[in-house]
Amino acid sequence: MTVDFRLPDLGEGLPEAELVQWLVAEGDTVALNQTIAEVETAKAVVELPSPHAGIIRTLHAAAGDVVEVGSVLISYDLEGGDEPAPAPEEEAKAEPNLVGYGAAPTSSKRPARRARATGGAATDTAVLESEVLQAAPHDATPTPDVVERPLERPRSTPPVRALAKQLGVDLVLVEASGASGIITRADVEAYAERVGVAEPAPVLPAVRRDSEERTTRTPIRGVRKHTAAAMVQSAFTAPHVTTFLTIDVTPAMELVASLKADRALADHRIGIMAIAAKAVCLALGRHPSLNSRWDDEAGEIVEHHYVNLGIAAATGRGLVVPNIRDAQELALAELADAIRTLAETARAGKTAPADMMGGTFSITNVGVFGVDAGTPILNPGEAGILALGAVRRQPWEHRGEIALRDVMTLALSFDHRLVDGEQGAKFMVEVADVLREPGRAMLLR
Template sequence: MSELKSFPLPDAGEGLTEAEILNWHVAAGDQVEVNQIIVEIETAKAAVELPCPWAGVVAELLAEPGQTVEVGTPILTIDVDPDGSAPPGSQNGTAAGAAGASQAGAAAASAEASGEGGGDGDSGEQVATLVGYGPAKSTGVKRRPRTDTPKGPRGATNGSSASPEAPADGGAATSTTAPTRGESTEPDGTVEYVPLAKPPVRKLAKELGVDLRQVIGHGEGGVITREDVRRAAEPAPTQASQAAPAAQAAPATQQAPAGDAERERRVPIRSVRKATAKAMVSSAFTAPHVTEFLTVDVTPMMELRNRLKNQPAYTGVKLTPLAFAAKAMCLAVKRTPEVNATWDEESEEIVYKDYVHLGVAAATQRGLVVPKVRDADSMTLAELAAALDDLTEAARSGTTSPSDMVNGTITITNVGVFGVDTGTPIINPGESAILAFGAIRDMPWVVDGELVPRKICQLSLSFDHRLVDGQQGSQFLADVGALLSDPAVAMTF
C-alpha cells in the first residue's frame, strides 16, 4: 500500500518565518532520491536549494512558483512506498530527516548525499538518510488502509467497489491515497464528495466566493483548475447580455482614456525587499544617525592601482577602487574601534569586536542585500579584492549562502558605480557605521599652489551617535581619506 509523507517548508536559517517558491526541480510522478534537490526557495536573505529527505515518487506539489509559504507548511507530498512492497513498520528515509529539515533548514539546504544508511525496521535493509540527521527507529505502526469507494466528480461512483489490489471486472487498480482527492467517509457511513483541487486553487475559490463542490474539474483526472474557478465565478448570461451584440452596431470612433488604476502596476512586498524595508525603518528610528562628508584626492591610489595590476600577485585579480576603500576601512578601524562595535540595548553594554566582518551592499534584481567578507582585516589587498568580487557576483546571482548574510560589523556601499558622488546611507542593523564610496571624477584641484586636474572622490560616513562621538567619527573618516590620498600612510598604522 502506498505511504505518503508531507515535506514541510524548513527554516532556511536565522529564524525566518516564510519563503517564496522560486522553481520546482521535480513534478508530480517524478522518482526522487534522498538529498536530491527538489525546489529552490527565496528567503528574505538569499536563494536556497532544498534537498529531499526521502526516496520515492512525488505525489503532488502543494505550492506554486511565486507563492509565499510560511515555515512549517507542507509544500509537497512524496509516496515513499509506491509499489506497496515495504514491510510493515518500515520507514523510507528517516523521520529525523523531515524534522531536521524543518528545524535546521540551512544545513539541509547545503547538504550532499553521505551514502550512509539506517536500520529499516527488522528487514536489515540500509536506506539513505538526509545528510546531517541519523535514522529514526521504526515505530512499527501500520497506516490504516482505506476502504471507502472511489467516486468521481459530483459524487458519481466508478462502478466498482473492489479494492485496488483486486479491481472488479479486470479493471486497472486505482490509487486512493492521493491528497485532497475524491471522497471522505462520514461517521454514519455515507460518502461525501471532496473536490479535487490544489491549495492555490482552493485559495482562489475562497477569494472569489466559489463553492468547489459545484465546480466540474477539467484538469487531468478531474482536478479543478484556476480556469474552472474563474469560469464558475463569472455571472450567468442574461437576456440583456445575450442581446448585447446587436446593440454594438457602431464602434466608437474614439477610445476613452484609461483611468489611473489601469495604468498602475502592483507588486507584492516580499522576500528581500520586505526584509530590507523592515531593517532600514528599524535602524533609522532606533540609532541616532550622524553623517559626515569628505572630499579626497585619490590620484595616488589610482596610480598605485595601475602599478599593482602588473604585479604577478595580482594576475587574474579584479583590483577595483572599492578594494582599496575596503582595505583602508579595515586599517582605520584599528585606531577607532568604536565604529566596529555594537550597542547592546538589552544588556546595556557596548560590544567591541576585534575582527572585521565587512558588509558590502550589493544591488540585485531581488533588492538590496549585504553579504559579509569574514575577517576582512586579516586579508591582503589581493585577497580582499578577490573576496569582494566573489561575494558580489554570488549576491547578484542569488547564490549567497544564508551564513554570509549575517553578523556583520561595519559596511561599505559603493554608490560610485551608479555615477553618484555621495549620499547619507542608513546604518545596517546591529552595526555602528557605514561608509558610502562615491564616484571618482577628473576635477580641478590645487596642488602646491597650482590648479591641476586630479582624480577626486567623495566619502560619507554615517555612524550611531550613541557609541560613536563626533571626534571618533571624524577621525575614522579622516583616516580612510588619508589612506586613499596617500597609500604610504598605511605604514604608520
C-alpha cells in the same frame, strides 16, 4: 506508502518562504537529494533537495505562494510501499533540516569520472568551495561526444547544483578537481568559463498590472521585505549623523593602475574599493568606537577587536550586506578577492544567511552608479558605514596650481550614541589620508 514532506526550517529561524519555482511535476519519479524546488526566504534563494526517493503524488503549493515552515509542501508515493507509516507526530519530527539534510546513497565506489578530452591538459587543484580560483588553461573544450556518463548522479552540494543550474551547466560534464570526487563551486565556474557559458538574469518576483495598466504591483517579499524592515529599524533606533569629505585620490588610482599592470596581481582585480577597505580596517583599529555596537538589553557598549567588514551589494532581489570575516587579517589582494566573491555570490542570490550576520562595519560603493555622494543608513547593529562616491577627473588644486586630478567624495554615517563628531571626523580623515597617499598605510597598524 504515501508520505508528506513539510517545509523545514531553512537554518535561518524564519517562519516562511516563497516558492520560486518547482523543478518537478506530479507523477515524476525523483531520486534522493534530487533538487525539487527553489524557495526564497527573506535572505536568499535556496535549492530544496528531496528527502525521499519515489513518485511525486501531489504538489501542495504553486510558484509565488508563501509557505509557512511546517506546512505540507509535497506528497510522495515511496518505493517499497510495505513500509509502516510513521505516527503524525513522529513524521513532523523526522523532517530534516534543509542545511545538509538527506544522506547521499552509500557506495563503496566513487562515481565514474568523465574521460578527458584528448590533446588538452588540465591542472587539478584541491580547494575549498569558498576560495576564489583562476581556471587552468585548456587547449581543448570538452564536448558531449568525448564524455563518459557516470552511473551515479554527480556528487555535489545543493548550492553548487543551484549555481550549475543558473549557469546552464550540466554537472555530468564537470569533473571534480579534488580527491573526494565532490564537484565544487570552483569546478562549475571553471567549466563555465572554459566553454563560455553566460550567466542568465536573476529571477525577479512576479508582478501584476491593474486592469487599466496604469500601475504595476510587485509583492513585498523575500530580500526586499527583510531589507526594508532592517532599514526602518536602523533609521528609527540609531541617531544617524553623516559627514562628507571630498579628496584627491589620484595616487590611489595610479596605484590601482600599476597593480593591474602587474602580471602577478592582475588576476586579483584590485580596485579603489579594496584600497578603501584596507584603509577602513587600519583606521578601525585606532578608532574602536566606529567598530562597536549598542547593547540596549545589557546596558553596555560592546567594542569589537576584529573587523567583520560588510560589503553592500545591490541585487535583482534587493540590497544585501554580507561580510568578510576578520577582514583586518587580510592583505590587499585577499581583500579584493573576498569582495569580488561576496558580490558575485550575492548577485547569484546564493549568499548564505550566516554571511549576513555579525558584521561590525560596512562599506557601500555608490560611485559605481555614477553618484557622487549619499547618506547611507547603518546596517542594524553596526556603528558606522562608509559610502564611496564616483571617482571623477576634474580641476583641483595641486601643489599650488590647478591640475586635472581624480577626485572622490566620502560619506560616513555613524551612530551618535556610540560615536562623537570628533571621533567620526578623525576616522574619516585617517581613511582619506590612505586614499590620498596609499604609502601612509605603511605607518598604520
